[in-house]
Amino acid sequence: MVINNPESPKGEPKNPAIHCARWVVPVDGPLLKDGAVVIHQGTILAVGEARKICRQYFGTMIDHGQGAILPALVNAHTHLEFSALHGRIRPTASLGEWLLAAMAGMAGLTTEQIRQGVRQGIEELKRYGTGLVAEVSNTGLSWSALVYSGLEFHYFFECLGFDQLNTGPLEEDFPFMAEAACDRNNLSAAAHAPYSVSAALFDRILDWNRRNGRPSGVHLAESQEEVKFLQHGEGFFRQLLESLGRWRHDFRPPGLSPVAYLDDLGYLKKRTVAAHGVWLTPEDRELLAARDVWLVLCPRSNRHTGTGFPDLPALWQAGVKLALGTDSLAGNADLNLFGEIMALLKAYPHFPPSELLTMATLNGAEALGRGSELGSITQGKKAALLFIPLRSGSNFWPDLLTAGAAGRMRWLTGPEGSFPFCHQEIAHVP
Numbered sequence: 001m002v003i004n005n006p007e008s009p010k011g012e013p014k015n016p017a018i019h020c021a022r023w024v025v026p027v028d029g030p031l032l033k034d035g036a037v038v039i040h041q042g043t044i045l046a047v048g049e050a051r052k053i054c055r056q057y058f059g060t061m062i063d064h065g066q067g068a069i070l071p072a073l074v075n076a077h078t079h080l081e082f083s084a085l086h087g088r089i090r091p092t093a094s095l096g097e098w099l100l101a102a103m104a105g106m107a108g109l110t111t112e113q114i115r116q117g118v119r120q121g122i123e124e125l126k127r128y129g130t131g132l133v134a135e136v137s138n139t140g141l142s143w144s145a146l147v148y149s150g151l152e153f154h155y156f157f158e159c160l161g162f163d164q165l166n167t168g169p170l171e172e173d174f175p176f177m178a179e180a181a182c183d184r185n186n187l188s189a190a191a192h193a194p195y196s197v198s199a200a201l202f203d204r205i206l207d208w209n210r211r212n213g214r215p216s217g218v219h220l221a222e223s224q225e226e227v228k229f230l231q232h233g234e235g236f237f238r239q240l241l242e243s244l245g246r247w248r249h250d251f252r253p254p255g256l257s258p259v260a261y262l263d264d265l266g267y268l269k270k271r272t273v274a275a276h277g278v279w280l281t282p283e284d285r286e287l288l289a290a291r292d293v294w295l296v297l298c299p300r301s302n303r304h305t306g307t308g309f310p311d312l313p314a315l316w317q318a319g320v321k322l323a324l325g326t327d328s329l330a331g332n333a334d335l336n337l338f339g340e341i342m343a344l345l346k347a348y349p350h351f352p353p354s355e356l357l358t359m360a361t362l363n364g365a366e367a368l369g370r371g372s373e374l375g376s377i378t379q380g381k382k383a384a385l386l387f388i389p390l391r392s393g394s395n396f397w398p399d400l401l402t403a404g405a406a407g408r409m410r411w412l413t414g415p416e417g418s419f420p421f422c423h424q425e426i427a428h429v430p
């Protein structure tokens with residue numbers, strides 16, 4: 001139902017849109033029954049109970065009825081470049097098995113097939129309500145598609161080099177960081193993982209991000225193979241490095257857990273965004289919390305790649321800052337973050353569902369340094385809003401999450417229409 005009431009009191013913006021619904025989920029405040037969100041020129045002007053808002057604001061009122069308005073989701077870890085492998089890699093028993101299948105699969109793709117997959121992945125992100133995404137790429141092939149996608153994104157350019165001992169500027173070996181950097185504060189350097197990046201390269205990545213004020217990315221404590229490699233220098237990753245001609249004979253395993261090793265290298269900082277954290281000791285969890293690191297959980301990917309499942313209650317209890325990511329379509333059924341929420345809820349049915357939604361929205365935005373703009377329905381933030389229809393008299397949280405996981409959602413202001421924060425810049429494609 002749309003009611004036009006364009007008269008506005010002095011000082012108030014002319015004819016803002018007032019979106020009303022049975023429920024509004026601000027995320028950073030209590031759930032609102034019969035709530036309203038006022039937006040004007042792509043910015044949230046106010047949020048509150050509809051009866052109060054309607055006394056205060058005059059404009060075009062759109063009553064969406066039974067259902068919930070919520071902020072756009074934030075997918076804090078994916079690899080769009082693997083999207084063309086969707087459905088082609090079956091769940092594996094170990095990460096090693098999955099990695100070999102993914103590497104073989106990627107080697108068989110043309111650049112155009114990879115780009116086509118990226119475009120399909122972007123469409124899927126939009127369809128499932130993602131407004132901000134963290135893309136992890138080691139080729140840069142997904143950059144220009146994201147620039148023109150209308151999605152907000154943070155780009156982690158992933159550096160690999162177990163045998164990389166150069167100590168010069170990062171751009172010498174990874175020219176993408178020079179070519180794409182041009183004043184874009186949504187580009188970071190990322191380390192692939194402790195088993196694929198030398199200590200010298202970790203240093204250079206951290207240095208680039210520190211100089212440019214950007215978050216640092218890394219895959220961390222994802223598999224048992226990674227733990228074994230850092231303890232003893234043996235196992236799947238040693239064999240892989242040897243077969244790729246990347247093994248270093250002078251390498252001495254640190255004999256530390258992945259978390260303790262990265263802490264030793266000084267890589268665990270407030271602005272570090274680490275993905276996975278499946279294989280952690282209690283001391284590791286304490287260290288992650290003490291260093292104020294963001295940990296992005298990708299539970300369905302962990303199942304698919306045979307690495308295990310994150311211990312959410314233990315992480316929560318330790319005070320680790322948590323966000324959610326889908327990881328790639330080569331290791332997940334879809335890019336719907338509600339799928340991650342449901343997987344965690346199924347494993348930990350007593351965990352508060354509202355906290356899981358916070359991880360999928362506000363926490364992700366904060367992890368990517370965008371918490372002041374996105375992730376919640378808050379005055380002054382960008383208006384990227386979703387609507388999920390619900391039955392009347394529904395059991396709110398279970399029904400909301402089930403509907404979200406089934407993809408029953410639409411944008412109120414977002415990529416499918418008047419997305420208020422489209423990127424217009426010219427892409428720099430190396």
Ligand SMILES: [Zn+2]
Nearest residue numbers: 136219275327
């Ligand atoms: Zn990943």
